[in-house]
Amino acid sequence: MKLFVRIRPAILNGLRELQANKVRSLLSMSGIILGVASLVAMVTVVQGMVGNFRQFVDAMGGIEKITVSREQLPKEQEHLAELSEGITMRDVERIRKTVPLVDNISPEARVGYERLIIEGRQTNTYVTGVTADYLPVAKRWVDPGYGRFVSDLDVLNMNDVIVLGSAVVPELFGPNEDPVGKVIKIRGRRFTVIGVLNNIEGTGMQIRSANSRSSGGSWRWRNSGALIPVSTAQAKFIGNDRLSGLGLRIGDADRLRDAVEQTERTMLAAHKGLRDFAISTNEQTLEDFRKTEAAFKLSLGGVAGISLFVGGIGIMNVMLASINERIREIGVRKAVGARGSDLFLQFLSEAAVISVVGGLIGLAVSMGIVALMNYILMQALPTGAVATLDWVIMAQGLAFSVVIGLVAGVYPALRAASLDPIEALRHE
């Protein structure tokens, strides 16, 4: 309280000095302004990229997803190619029995890039055979009012039913047409549309058209495609019981490695030691990305740190100049009863005021930079943009500038405090 009583006039005084020397103060602030602006803008943009990438990894099935895919036999096993059965529904049963860490298994049989036809309209898209487990593994769903997904019964009966990706719908149907119940032809076979998958949208500054359900925006690749029962795909298009791969979802992401190892053992045992499959996860992708993120933060933090340091020197410089100009003032204040500590506080407050005002301007500039970066990134990146300013980062940036100002102000303030009043009053 007592300190506040002493600081308040010192701060008012600092603001007055600032006002009296606008240009000089602005110049001395420039380092702090640039430092805070670049710090906040860079951290924000990097965080935006992190968020974007998390979304991307999530769209790939997230960190809890394991993918088992068909693979060419390695050279040393090539002579055993005849024995390879590929990945089949039998593997699904084996993994279900022997790898309890796996919650869901989604067998997938790629049919190919097919032409979908309905009364005069047509479109080309990927058709894949799946089971009901596709939804939990791919983290997808069918919204209420948009029909249903492929069921176990569809798989059992090899029904000719199809679920469309949301981006496919406007290619085949009018804006007010309900696709559910309509019949689509693929290679002459008639499939009944039973549902439409949920539309994936990016968060943040995702571009949206008026009809958001149909646009898909940058997530278009996730919203295209069509799904049919896996049994239908194998029997009516592929002609054998082979699968193109398996998607596994585990319950506990921390046990990802155990699950991968157990799955590999089961698969190797079932495939008589033949390595006709490969197992991959999103972990490596995420790890690579974390490294990139850390490198980004370090280098950009370094740049911001240097400009803040330079900003501190700028403030120290202007404070020393200001004290030199005001030696008489210091003498007068001492003569009328100011203690050394009063003058120390006064000049420290002045440095703090400069840095706070500089920091605030820096925050304003950072908003501009982030807006500009978002604009540029939105043009450049297919995954769209990016970053929103976080008040925590802004508060940190401001706090940083205050600390710099205080540190830079200590030496000049000490000099002011230790001036001899008689000498100071004599100063011309």
Added chain:
Amino acid sequence: MPALIAIRGLRKAYVMGDETVHALAGVDLDFQKGEFVAILGPSGSGKSTLMHILGFMDTPSEGSIVFDGQEVAKLEPDLRTWYRSNRVGFVFQSFNLLPRLTVLENVALPLLYRENSDPVANAAAAAVALERVGMSHRLDHRPSQLSGGERQRVAIARAIVGSPSIIFADEPTGNLDVKNVDRILDLLGSLIKEGITVVLVTHDLSVAERAHRVISMRAGLVHEDRVR
């Protein structure tokens, strides 16, 4: 009645290079409460050094100063600051008003540094002091908007705002025209009615003659001490 200030054997020596300068070479003086005194002397006579020591801005090398019954010759810096803040006022030749502060703020400045300083009470006290010197009509002006005589009156208001026991006026009329010289000296002289001891420090005999007692200094010693 005991003297407000009693000085005995006061010496001050500076070392300048190889030489030791004796600015004060053994001064004995008494100042009474409510006295109007001039300290007269050429530059180098020691009058400024005496003022600085009595004004608690400097300490003597030797000797004793009893101020209001307290020995104050060898005080710690913080205690000297307390005396400056509570017992002493200064008026300078070049006014020394702070250019960025208003007249009212300049006058309130000494109160800002006191314990339990309160902005509202300070402003009220400053307004009273400005009334006393006839400057109530210029509270919100900046020093640069005032004439020399007006500035010095504001400076006197600043010197008396803290109700000091003694005011040191160091060549207070050195930068003023004739008309203002009289006015300022009259104003200073009138302060003794409030029990303030006023010490004029000057090299100008005609200014010194306005005081009731003139102390002439030469070479660090009291040369003459006469009451008119």
